Amino acid sequence: MMTEFEMSDLGLLSYYLGIEVEQQKSRVSLRQSAYAKKILSQFKMADCNATKHPMEPKTQLHKDLEGTPVDATEYRRIVGCLRYLLHTRPDLSYSVGMASRYMERPTIMHHRMVK
Secondary structure (H helix, E strand, O other): OOOOOOOOOOOOOOEEOOEEEEEOOOOEEEEOHHHHHHHHHHOOOOOOOOOOOOOOOOOOOOOOOOOOEOOHHHHHHHHHHHHHHOOOOHHHHHHHHHHHOOOOOOEHHHHHHHO
16 A cells, blocks of 8 residues: 555554554554553542442442432533543443442432442
């Protein structure tokens, strides 16, 4: 293609749209560790405790009509950031999908789940 079109060879791809790309002979790895750290910092969770599971087993979410509402805009921002993280973390899909159901009127229970 370089003979037909004017272009330059920049080498192997290492970073694209916030996704870190590591290319090896037999595989390609995608990560968003810098983005994940940015999210944690943005929502004041940089010092939070790590967990092995994206959601506690047997967690039951519901509309929680009696619960205390939280700032829906912040909740939506958190869920939106988590949805972008799904590009490299499909294991979070179920948890983020569950959290997405309650963006209309999130309560403290929902907010705790995403944090």
